[in-house]
Amino acid sequence: MSAPDATATASAAGTGRAGPRRRAWTRRARRTAAVLAALAVWQVLAQFRVNLWLRFSQFPTVTETAAAFARRLGTAAYWQDVTDSLTRIVGGFALAAVLGTAVGAAVARSPLASDLLGPLLEVLRPIPAIALVPVAILLFPSNEQGIVFITFTAAFFPVTVSTRHAVRALTPVWEEAVRTMGGGRWRVLRSVVLPGALPGILGGLSVGIGVSWICVISAEMISGEYGVGYRTWQDYTIVDYPGVFVGMATIGLLGRFTSTAVELLGRRLTLWLPRTADDFPPPTGGRGRWRVGRTALGESS
DSSP: OOHHHHHHHHHHHHHHHHHHHHHHHHHHHHHHHHHHHHHHHHHHHHHTTOBSSSBOTTOOOHHHHHHHHHHHHTSHHHHHHHHHHHHHHHHHHHHHHHHHHHHHHHHHHOHHHHHHHHHHHHHHTTSOGGGGHHHHHHHOSSHHHHHHHHHHHHHHHHHHHHHHHHHHTSOHHHHHHHHHTTOOHHHHIIIIIHHHHHHHHHHHHHHHHHHHHHHHHHHHHHHOSSSHHHHHHHHHHTTOHHHHHHHHHHHHHHHHHHHHHHHHHHHHHTTTSOOOTTTSOOOOSHHHHHHHHHHHHTTOO
């Protein structure tokens, strides 16, 4: 290889590494700037008690909310509320993930299950989970069990519907190929149905975790004894508005944490799917440089 060719190859390799990395930093900078800009607008509107069409005269400022947040972090009651809300979410969502996937696959593949369960699911699905709070109070002996039931119901239907559609959308050729090679029903389910429907199931899980948070916070406000939703409502009743915003911020952070956990789990389970450059930036080690160099050379030599 001549000197100009080597120089061009090194330049192309450097550009290949720097391009995705620069785009990633640009996106992080934009996201950070957007959050900071929103906080700055909030601070100005609340500090100067702006009252136009929207009224910000009762809003706490960002600094007041941050100070209240720092005080709450040092109390045992705050962490007990966080633990209780997370326990309710994890319990109800895990149960909904298992049963929702099983019921959705059964309804999609079995005419008997579709006839027996399909009409009942379609009647119950439009009912908001939070509207079932009176039913939960009547059914369960404790508020804790009732709140977990509300959380389960909120996530169950998105997971069931997504699984049903994903299973029905599978091409029959895959199943026929497995059966031609002697595979039975369970082999088809394990090798074709679940892997093929997994992206759709994960989409239902992503929707379900968000709806679960909405419903668990609402249920805690109505009938809870502990939890972030209960504490936020209590702060509102005693006119502790910085505490209300601390609760809202806590809900947002917990929701983001659990949604990210579901997304990362989905990526681990679907490594065989094609990815974009933003999903998996190129590695920066020696093997990554070697791959970039091969790409720059066109792998034709």
